Amino acid sequence: MDLRTKSLAGSQVSSVYSNPALICDEESPSLYMGYSNLFYGLNALDNDVPGYFPPGADKIDVAAVFPYRNYGIGISHNALATALSKESKTSFLLSRNLNDFIIRKFDESIDVAVSFNMHSMEFTHFPYENYSNAATTFSWDFFMRARFGDGFEYGFAFKNLGKTDIGFKEEDPLPREFNFSAAKNFSKLKLIFSYQDSLQMPDYGLGAEYGIGSLTVMTGINSNYFSVGAAMKVKERLDFLLGISMPFIGDAAFQPDLAVRYYFSKTGTRDDKAAKMKMYYDKAHEAYVNERFQEAVENWRQVLKIEPSHYLSKKNIIKAVSASKKYYFSMATNEYKQGNYEKAIELWQKVLEIDPGHALSKAKIEKAQEMIEKGFIPTPSEELNKQAAKQKLFNQATTEYLKGNYEKAIELWQKVLEIDPEHNxxxxxxxxxEDKLKNPGVVPEGKINGR
Incomplete structure (x- = not known):
């Protein structure tokens, strides 16, 4: 757990180190180093607090993350040294942004990540001579983060998956862990609710962070501790973080945390562009959803003028161009079927404006021009349906007339007139x-000679 996550009571929506799905949001590759002195102030080992480390426990975290387009990779190493043992966890991180599968608004995002972990533990004083004093096991974690345009953000993690065993004398699997966080973002404030379940012992946490220029203040509380922290950005390349946690152990103790993060390129400059990028991007999204593809392309190109490396805008332009081509081709085909050859040609030419090498559109244009030259004017399909219905009713009426069912025949011919009032x-x-009905003695035409 890094300093930011700890200061926010286990938040899964605040740090790439607690939830590597967030790596895809990063503007720059970065390095992180953190140090914590656990339970500073406890001066004797006889403070027997189950589940807590003895005094003098030093924890060091180092990590590096590298975002690239809609991917992210990273590596982290956590080491804990006490008077009794040494523990470490090394993780390899891989994340993926899914927005190129589903086009979303500018400030919306869905990201997933996996972490492959190696856990090691070694006791400095081990009482069992016939057993090794060290153990190693492997696990993997799954993470997800979803951010929506209404300011809500969700993150969750399933940890210690796989067949794990860190036992010495007997099998001792790592406990499965589930983490969930929900947050509401305001202009400068972020409120966070977190839930954690490990060993069927649920824990709840509340956190908040507030940004004031380059300073971010954080605080959190759960059933284990209360914490406060602050992060200061310096020259858009360095983050200095300081945090203090007070564990609820019935003794006077606190945990100081220090961390620094270095960015390989300047960060924060995109914030100045974000408002304009969001305006054009969301206009493009709205146009795309309503099948105004050319307008969508134009707005995504405006985003690229502001931020030429914006990967999703590039991907979405390709999607919009492809959708536009299909849209115009489908419309042209419908116009052709209706006999509107000139309109069909106009629409196929729009396809060629998008893709000059589209052979099928060229062939269709030649066919439509041929139809115009021949003066061929087909009956529209709707009219054909009417003609077919009219003919069917007329034939049925004639059959009833020949059978002598004059009233039924009249009824059917009147239906013909409903379709075509001028059908003489x-x-x-x-x-x-009607004359036959007035003169019932007349033999029906279909029954002459006994038929």
Missing amino acids: LSKIKIKSA
């Missing part, structure tokens, strides 16, 4: 059927 043959047939 149906009018004539109706008059004929």
